Amino acid sequence: ISSRLLTIRASIAMGAAVAVTAFFSTAFLTFGPPEAQKLDREPFVLFPRNLGEWQGTLNPLEPKVAEVLGADDYINITYGAVSQSPVNMFVAFYEKQTEGEGIHSPEVCLPVGGWEVFSIDPYEVDMSDTAYGTFHLNRAVIQKGTSMQLVYYWFEQRNRRVTNDFAAKGLVVWDGITQGRTDGALVRFVTSIAPGEAEAEADARLQGFMRDALPRLPRFVPF
Numbered sequence: 001i002s003s004r005l006l007t008i009r010a011s012i013a014m015g016a017a018v019a020v021t022a023f024f025s026t027a028f029l030t031f032g033p034p035e036a037q038k039l040d041r042e043p044f045v046l047f048p049r050n051l052g053e054w055q056g057t058l059n060p061l062e063p064k065v066a067e068v069l070g071a072d073d074y075i076n077i078t079y080g081a082v083s084q085s086p087v088n089m090f091v092a093f094y095e096k097q098t099e100g101e102g103i104h105s106p107e108v109c110l111p112v113g114g115w116e117v118f119s120i121d122p123y124e125v126d127m128s129d130t131a132y133g134t135f136h137l138n139r140a141v142i143q144k145g146t147s148m149q150l151v152y153y154w155f156e157q158r159n160r161r162v163t164n165d166f167a168a169k170g171l172v173v174w175d176g177i178t179q180g181r182t183d184g185a186l187v188r189f190v191t192s193i194a195p196g197e198a199e200a201e202a203d204a205r206l207q208g209f210m211r212d213a214l215p216r217l218p219r220f221v222p223f
Contacts, residue, residue, distance in 0.1 A: 039095060039183060042219045044075035051212040054079035054087070070094075073220075079209065085202075087209045088190040091156075093221055097172045097182045103155060103165070118143045122163055123152070125207055130214045131223070135161040139203075146195065150202040152210075153188040159223035185221045189213075 049056045056079040071092035080086045123139035137154040155168040162168045176182045193202045
């Protein structure tokens with residue numbers, strides 16, 4: 001997360017978001033919303049700083065960036081471990097995505113400052129030893145000169161893992177009408193790919209860390 005959030009311009013995606021919002025409003029006027037559910041969640045300030053061998057350090061966003069992000073709660077924390085490259089975990093939670101705020105397009109949450117997207121593809125991960133099971137996420141490799149980073153991210157939408165922002169917006173509409181819930185989150189993990197390190201090693205590091213982190217996440221991003 002960085003100044004990319006401060007330079008968002010009008011786009012097709014934003015136009016689609018406006019259309020989705022209009023549809024949502026029409027549906028609510030026609031059918032009426034169900035009674036809103038009170039979310040049972042804990043604030044990210046309580047998220048564990050120690051996860052197995054990993055020890056975390058919080059990285060608060062600059063106030064202006066946090067304001068543009070518009071999340072109701074977020075955590076930006078970097079975990080380190082002996083003989084391991086650090087892993088950054090960022091989660092932005094939105095309680096009501098229909099009140100002018102919502103998850104930004106995921107590309108705004110990729111690092112900037114000279115970083116360029118080398119590749120980005122859907123990717124399946126096996127988290128079957130957690131409540132998340134096996135699911136698809138977005139896997140990106142970004143590059144700045146000779147430095148490279150591996151990025152995983154997805155939209156967590158009421159016990160669904162979604163890789164496409166249009167699909168996420170559609171689910172907001174549907175669940176708002178049928179469940180009275182429009183909460184959701186953007187979940188992102190980042191680690192460096194060291195010189196000479198195979199991408200598969202960075203994949204293994206991120207997935208190993210996720211197996212430690214994900215069992216704690218439903219307390220903060222409810223299913």
